[in-house]
Amino acid sequence: MTAISLLWLIPVLPALGALLNGLFGWRFEHGRRGVITAVALASTALSMLLALWNIVTLATLDWAHLPALPANVTADAAHHSLSLHLATWIPVGNFLTGLGHTGHFNVDWLFVLDPLSSIMLFVVTVVGFLIHVYSVGYMAHDTGYFRYFTYLNLFMAMMLTLVLGGNYLVMFIGWEGVGLCSYLLIGFYYTKDFCADAGKKAFLTNRIGDMGFAAGLMLMLYWFGTLNMAQVNSMAVSGAVPGWVITAIAILLFVGATGKSAQIPLYVWLPDAMAGPTPVSALIHAATMVTSGVYLVARSNGLYTMSPEALMVVAGVGGVTALYAASIALVQNDIKKVLAYSTVSQLGYMFMGVGVGAYAAGVFHLYTHAFFKGLLFLGSGAVIHAMSGEQDMRKMGQLWKKLPHTAKTFLIATLAISGVPLFSGFFSKDEILWQAHVSSGGPGHFPAGYAQLVWILGVVAALLTAFYMFRLVYLTFFNSNRVDPEVEHHVHEAPKWMTIPLWLLAVGAFAGGYIGLPKIWLGGHENTWEKWFSPVLFHPHGAALEHAVEHSAAAEWGAMGLSVLVALAGIALATLWYYRETGTPSRLAATFKVPYRILLNKYFMDEIYSAMFIRPLLRLCEGLWWWDRWIVDGVVNGVRNLTVGASYGSLAVDRYVVDGAGVNGTAATFKWFSRLNRKVQTGQFQHYALGVVAGFVLLMVWYLYR
Amino acid sequence: MTLGWILLSILIGVCALGVVFARSPISSAISLLVCFMGVAILYLALRAEFVAAVQVLVYAGGIMVLYLFGIMLVDNDVLRLTRQVHYQAWPVFVLVLVLFLWMGHKLYHSDYTAQPLTVAAATAPVSPSGESSRSANAPPATGESTNPQKVAGVLYGDFLYPFEAASVLLLVAVVGAVFLAKKEV
Amino acid sequence: MSTAAFVMLGFLLFCLGLFGVMARRNFIVVLLSIELIFAGAGINFIAFSALWHNMAGQVFTIFLIAIAAGEAAIGLGLLIALYRLKHTANVDEARELKG
Numbered sequence: 001m002t003a004i005s006l007l008w009l010i011p012v013l014p015a016l017g018a019l020l021n022g023l024f025g026w027r028f029e030h031g032r033r034g035v036i037t038a039v040a041l042a043s044t045a046l047s048m049l050l051a052l053w054n055i056v057t058l059a060t061l062d063w064a065h066l067p068a069l070p071a072n073v074t075a076d077a078a079h080h081s082l083s084l085h086l087a088t089w090i091p092v093g094n095f096l097t098g099l100g101h102t103g104h105f106n107v108d109w110l111f112v113l114d115p116l117s118s119i120m121l122f123v124v125t126v127v128g129f130l131i132h133v134y135s136v137g138y139m140a141h142d143t144g145y146f147r148y149f150t151y152l153n154l155f156m157a158m159m160l161t162l163v164l165g166g167n168y169l170v171m172f173i174g175w176e177g178v179g180l181c182s183y184l185l186i187g188f189y190y191t192k193d194f195c196a197d198a199g200k201k202a203f204l205t206n207r208i209g210d211m212g213f214a215a216g217l218m219l220m221l222y223w224f225g226t227l228n229m230a231q232v233n234s235m236a237v238s239g240a241v242p243g244w245v246i247t248a249i250a251i252l253l254f255v256g257a258t259g260k261s262a263q264i265p266l267y268v269w270l271p272d273a274m275a276g277p278t279p280v281s282a283l284i285h286a287a288t289m290v291t292s293g294v295y296l297v298a299r300s301n302g303l304y305t306m307s308p309e310a311l312m313v314v315a316g317v318g319g320v321t322a323l324y325a326a327s328i329a330l331v332q333n334d335i336k337k338v339l340a341y342s343t344v345s346q347l348g349y350m351f352m353g354v355g356v357g358a359y360a361a362g363v364f365h366l367y368t369h370a371f372f373k374g375l376l377f378l379g380s381g382a383v384i385h386a387m388s389g390e391q392d393m394r395k396m397g398q399l400w401k402k403l404p405h406t407a408k409t410f411l412i413a414t415l416a417i418s419g420v421p422l423f424s425g426f427f428s429k430d431e432i433l434w435q436a437h438v439s440s441g442g443p444g445h446f447p448a449g450y451a452q453l454v455w456i457l458g459v460v461a462a463l464l465t466a467f468y469m470f471r472l473v474y475l476t477f478f479n480s481n482r483v484d485p486e487v488e489h490h491v492h493e494a495p496k497w498m499t500i501p502l503w504l505l506a507v508g509a510f511a512g513g514y515i516g517l518p519k520i521w522l523g524g525h526e527n528t529w530e531k532w533f534s535p536v537l538f539h540p541h542g543a544a545l546e547h548a549v550e551h552s553a554a555a556e557w558g559a560m561g562l563s564v565l566v567a568l569a570g571i572a573l574a575t576l577w578y579y580r581e582t583g584t585p586s587r588l589a590a591t592f593k594v595p596y597r598i599l600l601n602k603y604f605m606d607e608i609y610s611a612m613f614i615r616p617l618l619r620l621c622e623g624l625w626w627w628d629r630w631i632v633d634g635v636v637n638g639v640r641n642l643t644v645g646a647s648y649g650s651l652a653v654d655r656y657v658v659d660g661a662g663v664n665g666t667a668a669t670f671k672w673f674s675r676l677n678r679k680v681q682t683g684q685f686q687h688y689a690l691g692v693v694a695g696f697v698l699l700m701v702w703y704l705y706r
Numbered sequence: 707m708t709l710g711w712i713l714l715s716i717l718i719g720v721c722a723l724g725v726v727f728a729r730s731p732i733s734s735a736i737s738l739l740v741c742f743m744g745v746a747i748l749y750l751a752l753r754a755e756f757v758a759a760v761q762v763l764v765y766a767g768g769i770m771v772l773y774l775f776g777i778m779l780v781d782n783d784v785l786r787l788t789r790q791v792h793y794q795a796w797p798v799f800v801l802v803l804v805l806f807l808w809m810g811h812k813l814y815h816s817d818y819t820a821q822p823l824t825v826a827a828a829t830a831p832v833s834p835s836g837e838s839s840r841s842a843n844a845p846p847a848t849g850e851s852t853n854p855q856k857v858a859g860v861l862y863g864d865f866l867y868p869f870e871a872a873s874v875l876l877l878v879a880v881v882g883a884v885f886l887a888k889k890e891v
Numbered sequence: 892m893s894t895a896a897f898v899m900l901g902f903l904l905f906c907l908g909l910f911g912v913m914a915r916r917n918f919i920v921v922l923l924s925i926e927l928i929f930a931g932a933g934i935n936f937i938a939f940s941a942l943w944h945n946m947a948g949q950v951f952t953i954f955l956i957a958i959a960a961g962e963a964a965i966g967l968g969l970l971i972a973l974y975r976l977k978h979t980a981n982v983d984e985a986r987e988l989k990g
Contacts, residue, residue, distance in 0.1 A: 683989030686792055686921075686982060689913050690801070697805050704812065715900055722904050725927055726911035731919040731980075738923050741904075745930050752897075752941040754949045757956075761933075764956050769926070769963045776967040777919055780980045792983075795914040802913075806906040810899055819895035823942050853949075860946040861953065872957050879961030886968030889975075 003050075003057040005070045007084045007111050010047050010054070010121065011164060011174075015157035017043030018150050025146025033145055037136050040149035044132045044156055048125035051160075055118040058082065059532075076230060080535035081114030083166050083230075090169075097225035099240060107227060110166030116536045119363060120163035120295055123370045126508075127287045128156050130501040134378050135279040137497025138385060148188060148277070155181035159288050163295060167227045168217055171296070175213065175260065178289045179206040185284060186276040195275040202269040209259015209266050216252030219245065233302025233538040243307065250303045250310030254317075257293025261347045263321045268606055270344055274336040278381030281336060286343050286377050287370035294350040294366050298359045302538035305357065308446055315355025315436070315450075319457035322348030324603075326464035330471075331589075331599045334391050335380045338472050341602075342417070343373060345461060349432055352458055356451045358435030360533040364516045365428035371508035372416035372425055378502055379410035382494040383476060388487050393472065398481040402491050405499040407477045409506040414473050416509045418466035419567040424513030430563050431518065433458050437559050459566055466570025474578035518560070711751070718744040729790060731777050735770060742766040752823075756854040897938035904931030918973060918980045922966040929959045 020039050028035040063077045072085045086109035113121075132152060139148050158181055162174025180203075187199025217227065223245045224232050236246050257263070262270040262285075273285050284290070297304060297314060304311055325345035332338045346369050353362030384391055386403055400407045416425035436455035439446070483491070493499065516529035577584045589596045598604070721744060724737030742765050749758035792798075813819055851859065861869055904927055911924025933952045940948025970980060977984040 678990050681988065681990055683986040684983060685985070686913050687794065690794060690798060693805075693909060693913065694801060697801065700809070711896070715896075718900065719903060722907045722927055725920070725923050726907050726915070728920075731917055731923075734920050734923050738926060741927070742930065745934060748897075748900075748934060749937050749952075752937050754937045754940065754952070757933075757937060757949045757952045760953055760956055764960060765926075769960055772963055772967060773919065773923065773926075776922075776970050779971065780919065780974050781978070790916055790920075792914050792916055798910055798913040802906050802910045805909075806902065810902055813898050813902060814895045819893065819898050821894055821942060823894045823897065823938065856946050857949050857953070861950050864947070865950050865954075868954065872954055876957060876961050879964045883964040883968035886965065887971040 003054045004073055004082050004084060004113060006050055007054055007082075007113055007164065008086055010050050010125070011157045011160035013043045013047040013050070013157075014153040014160065018153035018157060021146050021153065022150040025150060029146050033140075036146045036149055040153055041129075041132055041136070043153060044125070044129045047156065047160070048129045051118075051121040051125040054113055055122060058113055058115075058118055076114075078535070079114060079230065079538075081112050081230065084111045084113070085109070086111065095225075098223040098245070099225070101225055107167060107169050110170060110228070111164040112166035112229070113164070114536060115532050116295070116298060116363065117163050119367055119533075120291075121160070123291075123367055124156070124159050124163060124288050127370050127374050127505070128159075128283060130504055131279050131283040131287075131374065131378070134282075134381070134498050134501040135277075137495045138279050138381055139277065140495075140497075142277075144188065148185075151181055151184045151188070152280075152283070155185065155284060155289075159292075162292055165229075167229055168220065168232070169227050171229075171299075172213065172217065175256070175292060176210065178284070178292065179203060179210070179260070182206070182273070182284055182289055185280040186273045188276050188280065192275075194272075198269070198272040198275040202273050205266050205269040206259045209256045212252045212255025212259070214256075216249045216256065219249050219252065223249075229299055233300065236302045236306050237538045239306075246303050247307040247309045250300065250307045251313055253296060253300060253303075254293075254310065254314055257296050257351075258317065259293075260296075261290045261293030261351070262344045263293070263317050263348060263351060264324065267321065267325070267344050268609060271337055271340045271602070274334070274340050278336070278377060278384060281340070282374045282377030282381065285340065286373035290343060290347055291350070291366045291370070294347070294354060294362055297351070297354045298363050298536070301354075301359045301536065304354070305537075305539040311355050311357060312446055312450060313355075314351050315454045318348045318351025318353075318355050319436075319454040319461075320348070321345065322352060322461040323457045323464070324348075326461045326468065328599055328602045329468045330464060331596060333394055335383065335393050335396075335472065335476060336377075336391055338393075338468060339373070339376055339380060342376075342465065342469065345465060346373065346417070348461070349429060349458060352436055352454055353432040356436045356439035356446075356454065358432065358439065359537060360530050361428070361431040361435050363533065364529055365425075365432055368416065368424040368428040368509075368512050371505055371512050372413040372423075375409055375413040375502060375505040375509050376417065378498070378505065379406050379413065382406040382498055382502065383410075385494055385498070386491045387483070388490050390484070390487055393475040395482055395484055395487075396476045397479045397483060398477070399483075399491070400477040403477075403493050405493060405502060409499075409502040410477070411473060412506045413509045414469045418469050418571060419462055419563055420571075421564055422510075424509055424511065426564075426567075427513035427516050427518065429462065430560055431516065433462070433563050434518070434556055434559050438555075459563065462563055463566045463570045466567045467574045470571050470574035471578050474574060478579055480581040518556070714744055714748055714751070717741075718748070731780075732774075735773050735777060738773075739766055739770050742770065754853065756857045894938055894942050897934060901931040901934035901938065904928070904934065907931075916982050918970050918982050921982060922963065922970070925962065925966070926959060929955060929962075 017039050021036055025036050025039075058080070061080075061082075063075075063080060066075055066077070069075060069082075074083045074085065075081070076083070088106050089109050090107040092106060132149075135148065135152065139145055142148070155178060158174045158177030160174070162171050162178060165171035165174060183199045183203040185199075186202050187196045189195040190199070220232060221227060223241050224235050226232060226235075235241060259266040270285055270290070274281055276284075304314070322345045325341045325348060329338050329341035329345065332341065346365070350362045350365050350369070353359075353365055355362075383396070383399065383403065383406060386399070386406070387396065390396070412423070416423040419426045419429045433455055436451050436458055439451035494502075515527065515532075517527045576582075601607075718741055721737045721741035725734045725741060728734040728737055742761060746758040746761040746766070749755075749761060908924045908927030908929075908931060911927060912921050915921055915924065933955050936948045936952045936955065940946065940952075973985055974980060
């Protein structure tokens with residue numbers, strides 16, 4: 001069982017790699033870059049191997065007859081989880097919770113290995129490793145090589161902490177850490193203003209979400225008396241905590257998820273995040289970081305199942321975002337922007353899945369999406385690399401023959417995302433749509449038809465997804481050759497460092513779905529995925545939501561057929577308009593000028609946000625600055641002036657009163673008196689004699705008459 | 707005797723006025739001389755023969771001569787041109803007048819001075835020494851001391867030390883006068 | 892003849908001499924006035940000596956004459972000094988101690 005006791009190494013190894021590269025990488029930047037590469041790849045690879053080993057160990061564990069565990073490992077057979085307790089971090093002690101219990105609460109360094117975290121481990125380490133390899137080729141000619149790998153390794157460490165965290169606080173550390181790395185990596189080319197701004201935008205928008213997350217944590221601590229995930233979920237399901245509290249916490253946590261996973265209203269950072277290097281977009285903004293929100297909801301399934309209101313919010317936001325983002329992607333001309341909005345849309349799908357209570361389905365889509373979206377981004381990176389930095393699809397075309405590997409893998413990923421049967425995306429997307437169609441919202445129940453409404457949104461979004469993805473493929477690889485002649489000379493396939501990961505991901509994009517085959521294909525049995533995932537769910541009904549609503553196998557076949565139809569329709573339309581150069585897109589754009597403009601400008605969301613929030617905030621800041629400058633500093637300056645004035649007054653007093661009246665005045669008075677007295681001293685003795693005689697006379701008078 | 711006294715008093719008074727109010731210092735000096743003569747006669751009338759002699763010899767003969775020397779040494783023409791009396795003369799006059807009148811009134815009517823005084827009178831005054839009186843014109847009988855003898859007896863008897871002190875005083879005065887009048891210090 | 896008359900006479904001389912000291916500008920006249928004061932005092936002495944048949948009064952008068960002599964010497968010395976400095980006997984010129 002040594003695998004589990006080394007669980008902590010999984011995040012630590014990349015952290016170590018980041019530290020080494022960060023401290024010493026600069027030495028090898030201009031000479032032996034191989035050293036940097038080796039450190040980065042080795043740490044990630046080792047972490048991946050450890051993760052795989054742990055997953056295999058977990059999978060092969062006999063829960064009925066557990067072997068002897070190390071002292072700091074606890075097993076929960078009901079939920080198939082092994083918790084590794086490393087140390088007590090914050091010993092909080094006794095305090096009174098909102099329920100009137102005395103909570104004895106310690107925040108520990110707790111890592112948990114269970115089916116959900118192992119799925120996330122797999123995705124993060126495997127896709128992460130492949131992207132590391134890809135980056136070696138992509139960043140080969142770039143400056144800041146060691147900086148890039150430092151940040152990338154740091155990201156891996158943080159993301160792994162996030163998914164392995166056994167309590168919400170450890171998860172929050174990872175949550176914040178990936179936000180930081182996202183900022184660092186988006187703003188990697190920090191000398192360019194719009195890259196630095198994009199990084200700031202990402203971080204700040206994330207921060208707003210994190211406020212919600214933190215508020216949720218505080219409420220959770222107060223009412224539950226603990227931040228341990230297992231305890232919180234079981235307490236929620238047992239009904240110990242009032243319903244409104246659970247709803248509040250769930251919604252607040254979802255606010256955090258909105259920020260991190262780019263849903264409405266906090267998605268605005270993701271399209272701008274494309275300013276970072278493409279592998280970063282692939283790893284962070286497709287495969288891993290943005291999925292943390294989905295992971296959070298799935299992990300807190302006990303909370304969410306007990307709160308239909310929160311689930312409604314999640315599903316609603318997810319569905320609307322899916323459709324909204326897809327509509328914007330229809331008309332974008334930058335290849336990475338299309339993929340960015342596509343990511344937002346697909347995340348919407350995932351939230352739709354968990355929002356209707358189908359946690360397994362949502363996470364399934366997360367898993368398949370990591371592969372095909374990662375592949376799409378890496379492929380676009382290869383295209384951009386080949387096009388010497390050109391990202392505008394209007395300047396591409398007819399690249400199929402010139403970039404064979406890139407193009408073929410790209411097509412595989414596109415088929416997956418469009419939901420074409422037999423590719424991974426079909427299985428996961430279809431599962432979500434089916435669950436939405438039949439969901440009743442869990443034990444709490446949605447209003448009638450709510451989930452079905454969400455289903456409709458998903459179906460329409462699927463149509464749009466297929467359309468715009470194939471539009472992208474045609475414009476890039478087929479259509480007419482609109483490549484700039486200058487650039488055309490340098491068009492070449494990517495190096496092996498980049499193409500091998502592409503093919504490996506393509507394998508995942510194709511075959512990844514086979515562990516989640518639909519029930520009806522398996523004759524009503526649970527598929528592997530569901531079997532693997534179900535112990536994670538806390539509510540007894542959570543795993544069996546699809547039984548809540550009456551359905552027949554026919555209905556399921558029908559729904560499946562509908563989604564296939566929709567996908568094929570989208571592909572057909574795209575082929576019609578984009579496979580060859582036609583005038584249809586431009587004519588349509590000219591005819592529907594207003595809708596086109598709205599979509600092209602992403603519904604003017606950034607401008608709306610700027611006017612609604614940012615400019616008033618800046619106004620407030622200016623006002624506060626005015627306050628500080630004139631009132632506060634005015635007071636300070638006023639005091640200064642008062643003091644200076646007082647000192648002048650004091651000076652005046654000193655000069656005119658003390659010196660003038662007092663000192664000089666006394667002297668003057670004395671002088672005046674003495675001047676009078678001087679007149680007595682005439683120097684003439686006859687006057688003195690007169691004085692003597694007069695005095696004598698007076699004395700005699702007095703003497704004789706007293 | 708009264709008439710003689712009145713005449714004598716008038717002489718003395720006029721001469722005194724002459725001293726104070728005369729224009730030239732010579733006039734003042736001569737007036738003072740005559741005044742001293744009168745005073746000496748008065749002393750005689752009061753049976754102070756020795757003192758009268760001394761007054762004439764020393765005072766009138768020595769001191770006034772000295773004053774005359776002084777007057778001669780000083781240029782008097784200059785004196786004649788300037789004002790003789792001081793600005794403060796009138797206040798002084800008033801003061802002295804007040805003094806004289808008031809004090810004089812007091813003196814005149816005090817018990818001290820009420821007793822009669824023989825001026826070579828026939829009546830015999832009571833003397834403290836207990837001597838019997840006799841006619842003033844008669845020379846003293848033998849065995850009875852003359853005025854100089856009496857004066858000498860008291861002077862070198864009771865007043866020996868003051869006598870010696872007076873001689874020291876005169877010495878000091880001499881030295882002082884010489885020092886004051888020297889050309890160079 | 893009452894003693895008062897003699898005392899009044901002496902007092903008269905005294906007051907005249909006082910007036911002369913304070914009022915005359917000529918230094919010599921001032922000195923003469925001082926002599927006048929002496930004379931007045933002397934008359935007083937002799938008068939009371941005659942009244943009480945006491946020789947002390949006459950002795951005092953002798954002393955007084957001696958002192959007057961000394962004073963006259965000093966006064967004339969002052970006169971000479973004043974004349975030497977200011978070339979005048981005007982008392983008003985002796986203002987060195989003014990102020």
